[in-house]
Amino acid sequence: xxxxxxxxxxxxxxxxxxxxxxxxxxxxxxxxxxxxxxxxxxxxxxxxxxxxxxxxxxxxxxxxxxxxxxxxxxxxxxxxxxxxxxxxxxxxxxxxxxxxxxxxxxxxxxxxxxxxxxxxxxxxxxxxxxxxxxxxxxxxxxxxxxxxxxxxxxxxxxxxxxxxxxxxxxxxxxxxxxxxxxxx
Numbered sequence: 042x043x044x045x046x047x048x049x050x051x052x053x054x055x056x057x058x059x060x061x062x063x064x065x066x067x068x069x070x071x072x073x074x075x076x077x078x079x080x081x082x083x084x085x086x087x088x089x090x091x092x093x094x095x096x097x098x099x100x101x102x103x104x105x106x107x108x109x110x111x112x113x114x115x116x117x118x119x120x121x122x123x124x125x126x127x128x129x130x131x132x133x134x135x136x137x138x139x140x141x142x143x144x145x146x147x148x149x150x151x152x153x154x155x156x157x158x159x160x161x162x163x164x165x166x167x168x169x170x171x172x173x174x175x176x177x178x179x180x181x182x183x184x185x186x187x188x189x190x191x192x193x194x195x196x197x198x199x200x201x202x203x204x205x206x207x208x209x210x211x212x213x214x215x216x217x218x219x220x221x222x223x224x225x
Contacts, residue, residue, distance in 0.1 A: 108114045121128040133139065 109117050109120075130136070
């Protein structure tokens with residue numbers, strides 16, 4: 042059935058196309074193969090500048106915290122009042138949480154809403170449309186099915202006569218039509 046073959050054909054086309062990635066002569070040629078290959082071995086090297094810098098920054102942060110909260114040499118409230126902008130930025134954790142919430146509310150929620158509308162009107166519309174077509178076909182067939190055999194025989198004969206007339210006037214030459222004495 043088409044419901045199974047069409048998706049398989051589409052997947053097969055994408056499979057063939059993706060198999061061409063990295064084929065010599067198409068684009069960079071070796072880009073994908075270079076990307077997925079295992080790199081050359083590099084011995085571990087310590088970057089002493091970064092090691093010393095990060096250690097000094099960590100120790101400096103610990104020392105500042107000790108001066109503010111353990112020894113209470115300086116007042117955190119006084120520093121916050123002296124540098125209000127820096128205090129506000131650090132208090133709000135550099136606004137990273139607000140940025141994430143903005144991304145979620147402004148972009149992800151709206152994309153989700155659009156996909157929801159697409160699902161309701163397009164995907165569900167197609168599925169419900171097939172259901173409505175089946176209901177309509179059933180209603181039509183209910184009226185056609187009278188239960189009287191002579192009606193079925195009449196419709197059958199009229200259909201065959203219509204086929205012969207159409208085949209005779211359309212110029213279609215069928216061996217089956219010739220075998221039963223039809224026009225050639």
